Amino acid sequence: MTSELFIQYLLAGITYGSIYAIVAIGFNIIYNTTGIINFAQGEFVMFGGMIAITLLQFMPLPLAIGLSVILTMIIGAGIEICFIRWLKAPSVLRLIIITIGISILSREVAVHIWGESIRSLPYFVGNEVSSISIFGARISPQVLWVVAASALMFICLGIFFKTTSVGREMRACASNRKAATLCGINTENMVTLSFVLSAGMGALAGCVMSPITYSQYDMGTGLAIKGFTVAILGGLGSSGGAVVAGLLLGVIEAFSVSVVPLAFQDAIAIAILLVILFIRPQGLFGSKEASALKEF
């Protein structure tokens, strides 16, 4: 393998990896505040891309993306308020089935609105053939957008959780919901907020990746599985772990293309997921003691 090809694969891996990381962080935000794995996480990404593509007919690109993110956030809030907020101490099995149902419904809504055709946003800068040279490898400028947007989201989220009072309240809710309630934090609103945040992040990821990977009504399931793999790999609930694990999975997938047929590419991520679940369910960076306390 020449060094140019190596870098080419590496960059492709980082591109996809940063998307996986964002989806995984979306999982983590909701998991931390509620203990729910939101199986409809991938659908947020799909909605983000699809709504932006539709809005683009009426307004310039930045506005379309911004509005699409806001609309998806509203969808996220709506889902939480309609289906989750008023359940009293639901069992895990019940929540799993409800979020799966939401994911199916979202997909069906999407297919009846947008049809089965594959769409995409235009490239933010340049077009399909424009490229930048990095260490001899040629990449599309859109890749930089994806990586930059993911990094920006990760950093902003970190600042939000560390410094703002709402962020601190959400973290309090994550570490002990009952205690947070006793301290006067409205935990129900925090849960809604976590859905809003993770919907917004998913939507933005869906917009920046759309020119490269395209948007389709059924893209959510695959993304959700990979995002979940990354979330588990990095230790459920840990954002930093999700970034490392996301990049790792992206790079593994990119290099696997040279070894196994493309048709099995998805199977690799799932195989990694199964292996991790069997031998190290607390993830690469999670501690065993901490995971033993969680109710999976």
Added chain:
Amino acid sequence: MKRLLPILPLLACVIGIQIVCSGTDTLYYLTQMTMAAYYSLLILGLCVLMGYAGQISLGHAGFFAIGGYISAGLTTHSLVPFKDNGLIRFLDSTGLLLSGQTLYGEELLVISPGLACAVAILSAAVIAVFIGIPVLKLKGHYLAMATLGFGIIIYRVVLAVEYFGEADGISEVPAFPLFAGLSVNGNFGDRVANYYIAWGVLLLGLILLLNLIDSRVGRGLRGIHGSEEAADAMGVDTARFKLQTFVLSAVFAAVAGVFLTHYNGGIGPSEAGVMKSVRYVAIVAVGGMAHLWGALLMGIVLNFLSLRGVFGSYDDAVFGSILIVIMLFAPNGILSISFRHRLTRFFTKGKQEKGGGA
């Protein structure tokens, strides 16, 4: 014996439907009833796994596909190029191979459906053991995702492997002769016979499971559903019980896959899709998790309606909505006592308020 008594009215219904359909010349309904019966066999197995043992599986379409695809592959792919292989010669001499001619007059040598069926079910059981040992240690979300992952891998494999026909699936699967001239096939003439074969298999499965859940094992399983730790402390071998149930439900799925594939004369990758697995889970949930009769009733009704195309292009949406609505308002199924209580209370309260106003 008492628990088997409700079988009799069911049997009467089955025969009644056939007589009515034959009498009114609407035999085409029996085709969907036959297919619905096979799907319901899978659903019964899943019901015991989910409702009684409390273990969710989002990968049961995978086991269905393993059964169907292996049986279809073995009975359609010609072994003529391997004729001189020792194993093939041995099988041929024991009469486990069928020779014939293709449509173009070429020589055809395939494995007999009986052996293929046995291999398919055995493979499903073995795979279930190997998947089940690690997977069943997981709980909740992890178990759901792991079984979902298993289902997707099976889907990818049948979609990518040439032996399984890739996107086209396998067609022209031969009939599966059982005994006394009966055979599982899609011929119009054998429609009534096949209807009874399907219901015979389903009732056999039902009786087996009814006996199982009323035995020591069944009580152990319910204990696991309530609290795994408590069941463990009471001396229930939780790991073994869970694995046995998982394998049993996988075998039920594989049997359904084998029979339905021979009945339809083919199988396609959509049978292995995630949506199929979710649909089975939805039906078990509607029937009320730990409720074999509910699962059976809902399995027949919903599959029949879906196969008749009543839901049109909203098929998946209907099952998605069913999942959400049932889980939100009646987590124990629409036949459960608490839900019926709530319904009656809801309606009587409405009446009282009306009365008060007037």
